[in-house]
Amino acid sequence: EVQLVEAGGGLIQPGGSLRLSCTASGFTVSSDHMSWVRQPPGKGLEWVSVIHSGGSTYYADSVKGRFTISRDKSKSTVYLQMSNLRAEDTAMYYCARELGATGGEYFQTWGQGTVVTVSS
Amino acid sequence: SYVLTQPPSVSVAPGQTARITCGGDNIGSKSVHWYQQKPGPAPVLVVFDDSERPSGIPERFSGSNSGDTATLTISRVEAGDEADYFCQVWDSSSDHLFVFGTGTKVTVL
Numbered sequence A: 001e002v003q004l005v006e007a008g009g010g011l012i013q014p015g016g017s018l019r020l021s022c023t024a025s026g027f028t029v030s031s032d033h034m035s036w037v038r039q040p041p042g043k044g045l046e047w048v049s050v051i052h053s054g055g056s057t058y059y060a061d062s063v064k065g066r067f068t069i070s071r072d073k074s075k076s077t078v079y080l081q082m083s084n085l086r087a088e089d090t091a092m093y094y095c096a097r098e099l100g101a102t103g104g105e106y107f108q109t110w111g112q113g114t115v116v117t118v119s120s
Numbered sequence B: 001s002y003v004l005t006q007p008p009s010v011s012v013a014p015g016q017t018a019r020i021t022c023g024g025d026n027i028g029s030k031s032v033h034w035y036q037q038k039p040g041p042a043p044v045l046v047v048f049d050d051s052e053r054p055s056g057i058p059e060r061f062s063g064s065n066s067g068d069t070a071t072l073t074i075s076r077v078e079a080g081d082e083a084d085y086f087c088q089v090w091d092s093s094s095d096h097l098f099v100f101g102t103g104t105k106v107t108v109l
Helices: none
Strands: A003-007 A010-012 A018-025 A033-039 A046-051 A057-059 A067-072 A077-082 A091-099 A106-110 A114-118 B009-012 B018-023 B033-037 B044-047 B061-066 B069-074 B083-090 B098-100 B104-108
Touching: A003 A091, A003 A106, A018 A033, A018 A091, A018 A114, A033 A067, A033 A077, A033 A106, A046 A067, A046 A077, A046 A091, A046 B098, A057 A067, A106 B033, A106 B044, A106 B083, B009 B018, B018 B083, B018 B104, B044 B061, B069 B083
Parallel strands: A010 A114, B009 B104
Antiparallel strands: A003 A018, A018 A077, A033 A046, A033 A091, A046 A057, A067 A077, A091 A106, A091 A114, B018 B069, B033 B044, B033 B083, B061 B069, B083 B098, B083 B104
């Protein structure tokens, strides 16, 4: 069974750092494109970052320069290192497995999410 | 950046048909995907590539896409269909590679 489990969320002060992890089972994280998607409380979904199977990484402008996505194939885990956190980064963070043809990608599998709260 | 607009809410009686629209500039030229999100759990993919259904999704869920509007149709609505629904496209010209719609709350009366 394909499954994603996130961890690492919590309460952090503005300007602080946090590392989220997403552990996959049932498939190899390095074989697929993996994304992080977030959802502020009571709001919609916002794509944050993706790491491609080939290792290329991309970020939303809102987090570029502050967040870094990476993966560890041996641990079947994808990470999101978040730095210089702001109140507007407060959200549920989901890890998602991407599928679909180039230009038509979508998210087939989602984790249960981990909550990040940025507050003093 | 590319914007996808959905109605905030749609209300429908059990057994009737719910139609949720997703508006975007020439969205008909893109592949549109739809997610269902109930309170608490993560989103679930219900339609991909405009009109394809993942395994396990009932035939009551269908999609179409043309011009500036994509539509998710839920036929014979059940109480369990009450949820938020989001459309999504991939757009290389946007500051977000993956663009989500604003979301529609479907209420079953």
